[in-house]
């Protein structure tokens with residue numbers, strides 16, 4: 001059920017991450033050091049589901065943009081969305097579909113933005 005694969009390091013702290021993949025094709029990336037929790041959802045208007053392979057391809061992309069407020073994967077602007085059940089999430093809804101939160105920062109916007117703005 002859960003596989004650990006070798007992929008690029010965490011864009012926020014530079015440490016190794018774990019890839020958690022399910023048989024349904026759902027895939028997410030977890031950094032045990034900074035607590036980043038990243039999943040990729042299909043971009044708006046596209047029906048295709050991002051499978052494990054595509055998720056890893058997107059994760060391994062790095063933006064040339066040095067602006068720390070932008071998505072580290074594709075360089076697009078992100079939105080801060082508060083979900084009633086899971087808390088605050090930073091979503092790259094106009095770009096790669098990344099949905100990012102940090103362990104312990106879901107309930108604290110300032111912590112979330114601070115963790116997001118760090119770049120390895």
Ligand SMILES: [Zn+2]
Pocket residue numbers: 010011012013014015031032033034035036
């Ligand atoms: Zn990290």
Ligand SMILES: [Zn+2]
Pocket residue numbers: 071072073074075076092095096097098
């Ligand atoms: Zn993105």
